[in-house]
Amino acid sequence: MAILVNADSKVMIQGITGKQGTFHLKQMQAFGTQVVAGVAPGKGGGIHEGVPLYDTVYEACKNHQIDAAVLFIPAPFCKDAALEAIESGVKVIVVVTEHIPVHDEMIIVNRGKQKGATIIGPNTFGMASWKCKLGIMPNIAFSPGPVGVVARSGTLTYEIVGSLTNIGIGQTSVVGLGGDKCPGSSFVQMLKMFEADPDTKAVVLIGEIGGNAEEEASEYIKTMSKPVVAYLAGKSAPPGKRMGHAGAIIERGKGTYEGKVKALTAAGAKVATFPHEVRDLIKEHLK
Amino acid sequence: MKCFEYMGKEFFAKFGIPVPKGRMVLTPEDAEKVAVEIGKPCVIKSQVLSGKRGKAGGIKFADTPAEAKVAADAILGMTVQGHKVERILVEEKLKIEGELYVAITIDGAARAPVVITSAKGGMDIEEQAEEDIVKVNLDVFLGLQPFQAKELARRIGLKGNLAKGFADIVQKMYKMMVEKDAELVEINPLVISGDSVIAADSKLTIDDSALYRQKDIPYVDEEKTEMEKMAHEAGVGCFVELGGDIAIMANGAGITMATLDTVQLYGGAPANFMDAGGGTGVDGTAKAIEILLAQKPNVVFVNIFGGITRCDDVANALAQVIKKVGMPVPFVVRMVGTNQEEGLRVLKEVGIEAFRDMAPAAKKAVELAKGGAA
Structure with missing residues (x-):
């Protein structure tokens, strides 16, 4: 499913x-x-x-x-x-x-x-489940399997999903929330669906600096039975500079990389330092 | 896009929000003229986007038109927080009996506008104690109703005509925010002067995505560096200068950030953030690469995961630039995705062996940058 x-x-x-x-x-x-x-x-x-x-x-x-x-x-x-x-x-x-x-x-x-x-969305690659793609994600990145993926950014998702696919770990669904300031859906909504989906065994959360979506997600992750692996982009971004996405900006000391890592780690999620580490952490969980 | 104070105040005036009498001028002579028109002591304010103008000497007072001219002469051409002052605002000096704070902005987490107000204006809102700040989220379909404006006035302790004036202003601010596609409308301080409230300053940020339908707002690019202006003119999606020695281009905001992070984790210093975006074509990408080189980096690192962006387009753009100017610094390219075979072939022809994975490519870029600096 x-x-x-x-x-x-x-x-x-x-x-x-x-x-x-x-x-x-x-x-x-x-x-x-x-x-x-x-x-x-x-x-x-x-x-x-x-x-x-x-x-x-x-x-x-x-x-x-x-x-x-x-x-x-x-x-x-x-x-x-x-x-x-x-x-x-x-x-x-x-x-x-x-x-x-x-x-x-x-x-x-x-x-x-x-x-x-x-x-x-808006400003998203859309989403994909097995034999149903809505949007613009490259077809080769996706493969069917047990991992749910939810992300704020596009190409970085292809990168991480592609690396899972390359070692034979497929996905139930991959969802892009979009890079805008007021996205239609939240991490929490998608995490709830992945938690309820019997075929999803682990979840990858791809976040970035700015806003409080990851902190909000952390509150829910505390209650989840399934393992969550996260990667966050924007560790090196200086405050006050908008990194391409309307949402990716550290304003008034809020939405920092460190704050998000702390919240996710405290909630029991594993946070990967490099994009390619997501694959290894997921592999551990699926053993 | 952030607007200058005078632009915000011109809009305030149009929307019926009280502002001090005055005008933006470009010369000391005109400053004197405006001071004569006002006929009262004036304040001369530098028009730059950074805050803390007062501390930098960018705000002066003048009792007479002659003094206004001298003050204007001193402020014009000075540098405030790295920005050269080209415009000044000459205004009547207000009799200040109290200062309030009021702003309307967009709360991304709530997907709705939010009004923020405080009885303690004048200082930055982030310096204020949480208990002094009143925050109310609005319903995007209802907007700001009069009863809400009155309640806001009550909550910051206003009564009588001041409460009435405040409620009127905050409703007009909301109207202006929607009609002008603003992300932020801020008045700090909103000055209490006698029986009325007056906007002594303005902060107005227009949504970049809505500029196409806000044609009466002049384009302000003061916050951008020269290089960022160049990139903007060349049509590069997003470019931010960061000051390091590894020039970076990737496609997509998330992966560009991740590339910067990876470079930094390996001990390198990114020169910039450049999201080349999707489907820019060969010529657009070539221009973007020239901007990377214009930063005089020690290494150029291009990280492409082709989706909408085609690998062959990026490779041809790189080849085009290399044929034109050679390879003044090492190029490190990572390339996978749409049309990668053709892309890799083109790169080979100009002597670039592309990486398939991001991490080893980033590592290599950092090594080469260190070698180049030594």
């Missing part, structure tokens, strides 16, 4: 006919994802790479069971597209786009919460 989506999930892509949408549709299909509908205003009734097109999300949802939506929509139009999916009742919504204005983001995230939708 897996969390949020699995091989049976039916997926809709919004912005399916654009350059990014088309490229990643094919990658998702190659991964085994069942993409059953695409939304492209003005192109309804057509077919794109074998996928039926609709003008609106509402129409797509009327004609298909939609378990999850992936948005390949430019930042200025993301608020509208995400609200359209939320209001149409889609329960898992992946917003890949970066540089969405934070005021738009707050509306998307809070409305999702009100309507019971899980928002993954």
Whole structure:
């Protein structure tokens, strides 16, 4: 099994006919994802790479069971597209786009919460379970197995998940929360799902400096039965400098590397110093 | 993007928040003119983004227009915390009877705006005792309702016209925050003068991601170093100068941070943070590499896990730069992912043997940097 989506999930892509949408549709299909509908205003009734097109999300949802939506929509139009999916009742919504204005983001995230939708992102690679990928993670990084992965950053996840895959340790699900200031989902939400998933035997948490998401996660990790291995990026970052992600900044002495390591260690998680050590620590736990 | 004090105050005025009478000027002559218009003792304030301007001599008082001119002449061109003063704000000097603090910002953990206020203004909020600070999270759909503004005024001990004035200001601040796509609107101090409250300072930070729809706000890049400005103009996603001797490029914020950390753990000193981002193409990447070289590092370390970024694009960019300027310092490249075979082949042609793993590549970069410095 897996969390949020699995091989049976039916997926809709919004912005399916654009350059990014088309490229990643094919990658998702190659991964085994069942993409059953695409939304492209003005192109309804057509077919794109074998996928039926609709003008609106509402129409797509009327004609298909939609378990999850992936948005390949430019930042200025993301608020509208995400609200359209939320209001149409889609329960898992992946917003890949970066540089969405934070005021738009707050509306998307809070409305999702009100309507019971899980928002993954914005500014994320998305997520993947066996035969169901939502987003842009390279297909080769993922392999099926017993480890749940939840992360704030993309390429670093590929790095760590790739290193697990290389030594034959696969994943139940890999989830990217996104690098923005107001992400739709939290470590805690995902950890709870991994804790409840019978196939997940251990969890990797990939965090970074800034904010309090890792500290919040630590509180929950204390209560978990499954082992957690963490890696945190940003040890060498000076305060007050934004390290690429809106969330990755040490402000007013809060969100430091040291504080997060302390919280996670006290909660019983093992914190890897180097990215490649995650693999070794997980291997220990799975013995 | 942080705005200068005068920019914030111009917006305050537009939104109906009381500010001292005054104007931003560029010359001592204009400072004198504004002082004449004001017709009262003035304060001349340097317009730089760093705090602690007063201590650095960047704020002076003047009783007459002639004094204002002299003060302006002294402040213009001076350096405050590394920033040269090019603009000054000339304002009426307020009669200060009390100082409050009020700010609205975005609380990432709550995914919502938060109002922070205190009866003890003037100093930095982080220097204040926790019990003096009032914090209220807002509902993004309700915004800041009048009753909440009144309650905030009560909680910091305001009464009568002062409470009314404060409640009015904080509601206007919220309106401005939403309409201007601000991440932070701060007034410190909000000055009590007689029966009214006036914004004696302003801090305004606009969301970089929303600048495309805030076209009336001029671009401020004072906080950036010359090299960072160059990178911005070249279209590099994110570049921060750090002062070490190993120039670093990676793709993705997380892996770039992890690369910096790994280099530092092996005893090296990163010159910069550079997230080359995804799908920049050959020319964009070549420009980014030239910026790495412009820092005059001892080693260039490129760490690519190809996803959206294609290895062959990065390799061709490296080859392009090497053919143009040669290899003034050693290049260490780690490359895996999308189109890696073609990337590795191109690199071999220009004499680079790429690493497959990050850790040994980082180690090598540190060794070479140490050799280069000796």
